[in-house]
Amino acid sequence: MPGGTSLSPEPDRRLQTRAVHPPSPPPQPGEPLALRLDPSTTFSFSDAGAFARASAEKVGAGYTYSRWANPTVDAFEAAVADLEGAAEAEAFSSGMAAIAAIFLSMCSSGDHFVAARQVYGGTHELMESRLPRYGISARIFDVSDFAGIAQALEGARLLFCETIGNPRVQVADLDKLGALAAEAGVPLVVDNTFASPVLCRPLEHGASAVVHSATKFLGGHHDLLGGIVCADGAFVRELQELGRDFGATLSPFNAWLAVRGLATVGLRVDRSCSSALAVARSLKSHAGVAAVHYPALEGDPGKNLAEKLLGGMGGGVLGLEVAGGRERAARFQEALRLVTPAASLGGHHSLLVHAASITHTQLSPEELESAGISEGFCRLSVGLEDPADIASDLICALDSSG
Template identity: 40%
Template sequence: MSDDRSDPHFETLAIRTQAPVTAEREHSVPLYLTSSFRFDDAEHARALFAEEVSGNVYSRYANPNTDEFVRKLCLLEGGEDGIATASGMSAVFTALAARVSAGDHIVASRALFGSTHQILTRLLPRWGVTSDYADVADPASWERLIRPNTRLLFVETPSNPGLELIDLAWLGALAQSRGIPLVVDNCFATPYLQQPLRLGASVVVHSATKYIDGQGRVLGGAIVGDRAYLADCRFFARHTGPAMSAFNAWLLSKSLETLAVRMDRHCASALRIATHFDGHPAVESVRYPFLPSHPQYALARRQMTQGGGIVVLVLRGGLDAGRRFLDRVRLVSHSANLGDTRTIVTHPASTTHSKLTPAERAAVAIADGLIRVSVGLEHADDIITDLEQALAL
């Protein structure tokens, strides 16, 4: 966003961007729980299906609630267009599958969410689409892996769960110089902390289930970015059906109104927790983007406004230590989700990334003793007290 004070700030856009007020003059946008919409006449129906005019036809295509949610995200991310999907993984799959055909190639960052890895290595190859993984520590590997048939680049930054970062300005410039779209999973950072489209990315994908909802209530996903790219995504989604429900869109749009204040609290507590456990005798290492010991600390400070709400603890003692820790937590939750008001601890090696081979996990620094801590909105002292007692020898 511009520094011109005539432009609304992030928080104001998230709160004041709303669907048009109806004749009832409601202050909060109503729920549009309808599967379809009526046409004015035969010509109106024809024009809508011919896409000569805009309007609502069927809630699998669009709905006033999903439209509002998408419009907010486009403003917050700086995107030209967007679509809402039923889950984060449906957003990832749509963003990939809508743009590739048999014989095409994808270059992705090696550190990816487990389900994204499965799409690239087990699902897309069924249709003749291949992929290669680049090393974030070796920028030259991206250039080396790009082929004439490479159709897109895909990255997570920060990555799940290792919190590896990729220089988006550098990679965006490379993608633009080669004429290849760059797709960024911005789930961990959210548009409040990082805006990849302003750094050269073509498209951003979100699991809105995480921080955008922020309270562990609903599933949702979104794709935002370049208008031409989104046209392909919209066609794919319209005919394959990964539609977000009106109710979920209504909740997620309301949740965006508090995203900034929630992320401020998540980030402040996460930095405090990371600092507290850095050097703890039961902890081999701590990873957090705004912790000076993070190998990409300088990049994090340049690319993100704050460090995010995820802290990684690598426990001494490996698998046994990780299991003992999980069985001893009392206040925090042991779950596979993240981005909730409640602090959540997860053991990726046995859950979210369990389908990866030991060698694949090692390649992305997922140790047996790695614990992902999604720092919630409880008082930081209470979170620290619980983690401390769970780590006690």
């Protein structure tokens, strides 16, 4: 192949040239079970016409440059689209890159969108601080304020919410929100990170697009950054153009790690859910706990929606309000020996974070209060350790922090 790798050594080439263009081993029968990792940034063509067509079309006519398309990234996109029941998907370098691409591809200066208040702190900062610099404004409501949302949807570009809100774990009534969005002729975009497609597939409940931080439950091992949006072809085309112009594409290695994680996502999410419920039950009567928030827990306000949308499960994350506020929450965090104080979720390690001082520092005291985040609120992501050990560590830390 011109300019490529020879199948046999070229004796007239000098050593350094042969080092750059080594011979390829002959092909043998047998296909690998694991997904091939294609780290190449660029791809060669022996046919000049095919090269020109692929370069012009960028997607679908051949691989030319990995900012536009890559075989390993394509495999990840196809896998998640299949799990979510979507026509297509587009991967990004992080969950926030995916969310930013949605807003920037759908909104222009002078536009507004409607969003739930119960969202990740980074999403809140994007909506309230970054997007207004581009003339894009957010109208934010409690996720259950259907009257307010319906009124604000007039002229809006989209409605945005999370299936399970971060960090207070309120469950959104996607069927009602989807109906409101459809009536207004506005797409509903749902961040499904906390639920994963194992528990909920928002496209089945009226959503037009689904976004994930693949860093969390999809990847599941605390070792990759990634994001992905699943939708129909027209929606994805807009995201492709913007994401690639901004250079926010997912690396092949992170895509490869994410595909590996997807193979066990069902097992991991099921285990995290059952363990989270056991831990929530263990903590709810402790004197050092002001409240436990978990959608599948008996008496939780979200239990009916968890039955309706999540198959009766509550996800792998719970909210824990430590009695005594921020100071005791800090002592509690420092006393942990098994559960790790760290800002992330959805992996095999159990992680705990104080929301007001770590994940939601962007919110004012008034905004924290309206989002239901108290001074003692901690977010616990339940991993794959034995739930009895997780609960024991939390109880010991609560006892010693009093």
